[in-house]
Amino acid sequence: MRFNRGAALALLVLFLAAGCIQPQVKREQTPPAQQGPAPSTGPVIPPVAPKSPPAPAATNMEFSLWEGPLYSLQYPSNWEVQLLGDLVAFVSPAENAGDFRENVNVFAAALPPEAADTSAAQLFANSFESLQASIEDFRLVEADDQTQLGNEPGVKVAYSGTSKGVPLQFQQRVMVKDGTAYSLTYSGEKTKYGAMAPIIEAMAQSFKLTESTAPQVVGKWVSYGETVFYDSGEREWPDPSNTPPLELKTDRSWTQGDAQSAQGTWDVQAIEEKDWARWNTRLAGASRKIILYGGEAALADGPIEEAGNRVDALWLLYRAGPPAISRPGQVQIKFVRSAS
Numbered sequence: 001m002r003f004n005r006g007a008a009l010a011l012l013v014l015f016l017a018a019g020c021i022q023p024q025v026k027r028e029q030t031p032p033a034q035q036g037p038a039p040s041t042g043p044v045i046p047p048v049a050p051k052s053p054p055a056p057a058a059t060n061m062e063f064s065l066w067e068g069p070l071y072s073l074q075y076p077s078n079w080e081v082q083l084l085g086d087l088v089a090f091v092s093p094a095e096n097a098g099d100f101r102e103n104v105n106v107f108a109a110a111l112p113p114e115a116a117d118t119s120a121a122q123l124f125a126n127s128f129e130s131l132q133a134s135i136e137d138f139r140l141v142e143a144d145d146q147t148q149l150g151n152e153p154g155v156k157v158a159y160s161g162t163s164k165g166v167p168l169q170f171q172q173r174v175m176v177k178d179g180t181a182y183s184l185t186y187s188g189e190k191t192k193y194g195a196m197a198p199i200i201e202a203m204a205q206s207f208k209l210t211e212s213t214a215p216q217v218v219g220k221w222v223s224y225g226e227t228v229f230y231d232s233g234e235r236e237w238p239d240p241s242n243t244p245p246l247e248l249k250t251d252r253s254w255t256q257g258d259a260q261s262a263q264g265t266w267d268v269q270a271i272e273e274k275d276w277a278r279w280n281t282r283l284a285g286a287s288r289k290i291i292l293y294g295g296e297a298a299l300a301d302g303p304i305e306e307a308g309n310r311v312d313a314l315w316l317l318y319r320a321g322p323p324a325i326s327r328p329g330q331v332q333i334k335f336v337r338s339a340s
Contacts, residue, residue, distance in 0.1 A: 061199065066090075067210070069267040069293050070108050070252055071150065071182065074206035076199060083297075090203070092188075100166060102188035102196055104203055109181055110253050110263065116179035120154040121145045123181060124174055135161035135170075149175035149184060150209045160190060169193040173204055178251035182207075210252070214268035216311040217290060217304070221246045221335035224313065228320075229280075230329035245338055246314075254292055264294040271303060279303075279317050280330070290314050302332075312336070 063074040066081060068088065075081070075090040082089040086109055092102040111118060118126075132138045139160045147156040154175030161168055167190040175182045184207060186200045223240035230236070244257025248266050256262035271289045276282055279302065286303035293299065302315035314335040321328040 063202065063206075069265040069291070070180070070210055071106070072206075072208050072210060073106065073184075073203055075104070075203055100163075100168070100189050102192060103186070104200065105183075105185045105187070106207075107183045107185075108265075110251075111176070111179050111181055118176060118181075120174045120176050120181075123176060124155050124157060131159075135159070137162045141169075147173060149173045149182060149204065150177070150207045152177050152209070154182075167191070171200055177209060180251055180253065182209075210267075214288070214311075215250070216306070216309060217266075217268060217314065218248050218250050220338035220340070221248070221314055222338045224334045224336040226334075227332045228325055228329050229332065230325075230327055232327065232329075236325075240333075243333065246335055264292055264299065266293065267291045268304070275301075275303075281317075281332075283315065290316065292316065 062077040064077040065074055066072060066088070076092070078093055080091045080093070082091060087105055087107045090104045090106075094101050137160070140157065141160055142156070142158040144156040147154055152175045154173055156171070156173045158169070158171045160170065168187060169190040170185060170187050172183060172185040184204055186196065188196055222245050223243035226238045226240050226243065228236040228238065244262070246254065246256050248254050252265050252267065254264055254266045268288055268290055271287055275289060283303040283305065286305065288304045288306070289301050290304055291298050291301040300316040300318035302317045304311055305313040305315070316333045316335065318331055319328070320331050325331065
């Protein structure tokens with residue numbers, strides 16, 4: 001059986017634009033649009049301005065820690081966290097009803113195999129014209145290809161534009177690591193950019209890639225046995241040879257078979273008592289679980305069979321229904337290491 005994410009990855013240009021949260025804005029509060037020179041074009045990052053000095057740390061605000069399967073970062077504690085597929089949005093509280101809410105979006109996506117060696121600078125340059133076309137009154141303000149994100153080399157760009165007549169300011173940092181592209185993008189009203197700069201800098205500086213704590217599970221796995229427990233009480237034992245192999249990679253991504261829709265990220269965590277209750281089963285001696293994510297949502301998880309530093313099997317359990325199986329129930333698959 002296949003773990004299906006549904007829609008796979010957004011278009012790369014949309015990833016670079018990292019669409020901002022844009023509720024309706026009161027027109028009577030709208031300042032006049034800023035005028036400026038025509039935007040730069042070209043196959044490389046235009047050197048429109050020297051990089052600005054680092055903003056001071058945001059010291060007068062309480063921050064919380066957000067942790068995901070691929071990265072973690074700190075964000076203002078009074079901001080709202082929204083999970084939008086592969087994108088995580090950190091959204092500021094509205095001062096007035098209908099106001100634009102300043103936000104920082106973080107997006108991670110595995111690049112296609114043929115583009116896995118693309119640098120962050122190339123990634124941005126290749127999408128520059130599409131970015132211009134997607135934002136009204138686009139103007140590139142700053143471009144810096146000597147910055148970092150998560151202690152990895154990347155690019156930082158700042159650009160402005162308008163939405164519904166409201167002048168907006170964007171700041172974006174892009175980084176590529178092990179074939180996965182990461183984007184951290186701020187969107188907000190232009191008049192508030194100066195006040196928001198310390199918060200943006202604090203969030204960007206806190207961004208960290210998550211290192212795998214379970215190298216023993218990396219590799220190819222094949223189905224050894226499968227059981228479907230239908231809610232109606234019946235059971236079924238599908239042929240395990242029909243389930244494509246599962247590969248867990250060192251960059252914490254996973255793929256299953258050749259289908260681009262069957263991919264995501266993985267993590268290993270300690271088993272909690274509520275997990276056993278949810279799975280409605282027990283595995284003697286198991287203390288850790290494997291989790292397969294599609295975007296930020298967990299698609300399947302289950303206990304790990306291990307002895308010392310040796311992992312013998314991975315159990316994956318998940319809810320399913322038609323058309324994957326004939327009626328609602330829980331699928332339980334035992335994966336063992338592939339001999340090939």
